[in-house]
Amino acid sequence: MTFNTASFVIQVAALLIVLAALHKPFGIYLARVFEGTTSSRPERLFYRLAGIDAGTDQTWSVYLRSVLAFSAVSILAVFGLQRLQGVLPGSGSLPGVDPWIAMNTAISFVTNTNWQTYVPETTVGIFVQMCLLAVQNFLSAAVGIVVVVALIRGIARTRTHRLGNFWVDLARTSFRILLPIAFVAAVVMVLGGVVQNFWSTDVTNQAAGISQSIPGGPVASQEAIKELGTNGGGYFNANSAHPFENPNALISFFEVFLILLIPSALPYAFGRMVGDQKQGYTVAAVMGTLWLASISLMGWAVASGQGAATAAAGGLGEGFEQRFGPVPSAIFATSTTLTSTGAVNVAHDSLPPLAGGVAMVNMMLGEVAPGGTGSGLYGLLILSIISVFIAGLMVGRTPEYLGKKIGPTEMKLAAMYILVTPTVVLALAGITVLIPDAMANAPATGPHQFSEVLYAFTSGANNNGSAFGGITTSGPFLSVMMGLAMLLGRFLPIVLVLALAGSLARQGKIPASAGTVPTHGLLFGGLLLGVTVILTALSYFPALALGPLAEGLLK
């Protein structure tokens, strides 16, 4: 398989053009949803049924309590109902899911990770897929979005303890943003060949002289929100490489578009909500630059066709689908790891070593270009605060961000945010490496074995969900370790972001002075870009050197 550079350039340009054209009108729509004050009749009915007082404006700690209570209830429900699968309708003859796998999967879908330690075809039936996993695809995506909305309100509001109502934000995000787009996208996918039924079909395979059962299921409805909500948990084991999830290169392009749609429009909504559109443009430009740089690097690394097996095969092929080939695979691999998606249309484990390395670096950047739904923007806003702090040190002024003082409290929260994920990744990967029984679950040899483990924890703690699939994490030890990585990597940052939102909201607005570092424009954008890259490099370079760099450079 050869790398068609013209096709690559045209598809990358087309994505940039389409997303740039949509980010303003869609961003305005998003901001209107977040700032809306009226509820529709069905929404009022929903609030009454769920027992929500839509008029309450919560403090940051109550908002956080709602996030945590909702997530805990969701994890328990998804876990418990998977265990009960054997007696629930719509599950065929499948028994209850193994407790370790059920626990891992419940955490995985509620944290927007969608790491798949289960093999869908043999483990979960239509009920679990449709009523548990696909529902969490919506709700975990919505939770990420409402957390960044609370942070934006914290920046925009002054002298208040109130950040909004979690339940109302969650309902509006789910029903006004995710649901209508997912519905249209699912119908487009069906037209393109993605399955949506509730039965399998028996066929007679003449070539082998055997009867076979072609699987069915509500795939399109799950596939649409899987991409739109940057979730990534596939209906089938092979994920978006499976022909029923991703039947042709046009649908593959559409899936990448869906992955990037919400994260790339959120900066515009941010600019609008803080009343300074230049802020939104700067954040969007940094995201776009990182995405473009990373996708170029990925294209180069894939096209290089490095690796002894690739050379022996006479070209790329292992892990690739013929209808895609290297170009759609490189575009998908970059976009899925620069967001918190983790869907894959090519086996990342078999990619050339440096291409696998680029996928890891994308996640290590904190998935901020454009990032997961909501989580990408809050990650980049924290990095913006770190950047104004560093700039403030250089000019000897107290740092401010959009009229809010960045004092010791705010800096502690931001610094902890930056440290949490690398600590979780490196500590858990480090512990695993020390346990031979655990390492036996990664059957590769040499640096690639370490890469499989590093990739797993990087993916888990960053709530990505893609994998170097050679590793098996369904046993008790790695199920728990990955569960920890996903929980800590999701909720510690959310605690810190909401605490920061509360502390910013309490402040009054200080007018910009001559000493204020402007947080828009080329200079700040460059600084933010540099801070993002350097922080990642400092945290992860030694680990990367032992894995993909060793494999890619020493051959």
Add this chain to the structure above:
Amino acid sequence: MNTLTGYLRQAGTAVRFLLFATLVLGVAYPLAVFGVGQLIAPYQANGSIIKDSAGTPAASALIAQASANDAGAQDPKWFHARPSAVKWDPASSSASNLGPNDPKLLDAVAANRAAVASAEGISEQQVPADAVTASGSGLDPDISPAYAKLQVPRVAAARHLSADTVMSLVNKHTTGGLTAFLGQPSVNVTALNVDLAAASPSK
């Protein structure tokens, strides 16, 4: 105590929110997509099932089919799909997930190369990459036009058809246009084999 009751009240709301959201997002939404799909695109929504000349469902046009017998021997009368980590079993799907330098992968590639070269009666250097590498899904229905062309003489001879007849069927199932530009040109082996059976029903 205040915090505890606060959490309990929030948990109560969470349970009710989750329940009613599930009715909308987990039941009504997939059913609506199902309804629209069955109405406007039943062929795609039900798995792109294609039928043989007798009208019996023969395959999904999107899913590879095994053309080997139980012992693993490839039948020369059919076009062969790419290697599969799941033996073309539609009830499962997976890549090999072997690393780009994995010795096991090197062995598999070498074995596949020798098998294809002997099946087609060509030298090992002529075997294209897609013929020796396992796909991402294990169910990839497509092969490269180069690999299809290599298989034409064998299939034509086994079926007593002219090479031109077989080649024209290959061309009929080769993608072109936008999807081929976005991805790469591919020959759908599953659909090709169903057509081939119709063209020479004697087998």
